[in-house]
Amino acid sequence: MYSDFNIQEFTQQLQNSCAKAQTKKFVKNETITTYIKNRNQICILKDGLADLVRYDINGNKTIVETLKADDVFGEIFFPVKTNNELFVVAREKCEVVYFIYDDILQKCTRGCKFHEILNSNLLKLILNRTISQNIRIELLTKRTIREKLQSYFASLTKGGLSRSFKIPLSYTDLADYLSVDRSAMMRELKSLQEEGFITKDGSKITLKY
């Protein structure tokens, strides 16, 4: 994982460069952006938590991504028109930096001294993003709710160090994130407890054996 990355520094670089980055603040439940046009906008969550959310025709909500500080998002990653609208919603108070991709890439092939550093930082950022996407894909390809839960729990144990953790989402949201029915998920959680695989106390889960 390429975590040798300083978002503060990067933001400053962006602002000093030709890219004209802007910063905005959002309160809880505020919509940060909607994916409708293809503006080639790249956003970086400087601080806070947010969700990329989709509603389908049947009203099913899916949390497509959960975003934390330093995560990138933006329309540029979804240039194909989908039938469903995508929203990024602040889960808590957020600070977002945004800029236009073309300003970084097309413009200033010479001249701007920050250009190269920007590019390589952006690369790191997007690389980290594809890694979390892969973890998400792994989870979603699991066939059963049980396997999805176990896969999700595994991702919270930070490499097996902590067998006890607090779920950072409500159970309602977790179901939307695993893309399964909430009641079916609750049932499965109950089975996991009854069979002795986990202990559950509110949002605190402990993995047994």
Next chain:
Amino acid sequence: MYSDFNIQEFTQQLQNSCAKAQTKKFVKNETITTYIKNRNQICILKDGLADLVRYDINGNKTIVETLKADDVFGEIFFPVKTNNELFVVAREKCEVVYFIYDDILQKCTRGCKFHEILNSNLLKLILNRTISQNIRIELLTKRTIREKLQSYFASLTKGGLSRSFKIPLSYTDLADYLSVDRSAMMRELKSLQEEGFITKDGSKITLKY
């Protein structure tokens, strides 16, 4: 979509740079790479088709990604140890360019004149990759087999232009790609025909209505 990308040119740049890129050829069904170590290796499929495949403990096969010319893959995108091994297998004759990420990023911050172009090309490549990952995630978050099929078909119509297309996978592989049971998928395909949504002739599908 950033398709203004010439793989031949890029390969040449790689070979001229300090990155020491190598090219290898593979025959059908040959294993191109296995994800076990964290070698920070990046591979580019120069020519041919390949699959990124995972087998879980129960022997279920999942096609995690289908790769075509110009697609990137490699361990660098899966640095977290998963319980399941991942393989990249040639679906047909393939040509693969591979190099080590650190050679591009850490080394030669000055001096190598190709460095900047490389970086920006790599960025484009990875950006295209995250786009296809998003499409994949959208497909996998669909709740029913029917919706998954429709979502997959939609991605084959190239923006709604062609209502008729040939499925580039066997139905067995398609089920592994949609992450569903094959017989259940076949049943659903039959229903889609009976209800008049599609016409099916071997691997050729035509969308009606």
Next chain:
DNA sequence: TAAGTTTTGTTGCAATTGCAACAGATTTTT
């Protein structure tokens, strides 16, 4: 071309999952 292998198409049955609905608990808003 014959034998072997893989894929397709199909079905019955069991298990899993989704849907709808509701009461109680918790949180947020007024």
Next chain:
DNA sequence: AAAAATCTGTTGCAATTGCAACAAAACTTA
């Protein structure tokens, strides 16, 4: 502090999906 909204936990029932199994078709390899 009361009212409103959201979340949790639960259940019965229906629909969907997975599993196992098999024959026929298509494809590969010897």
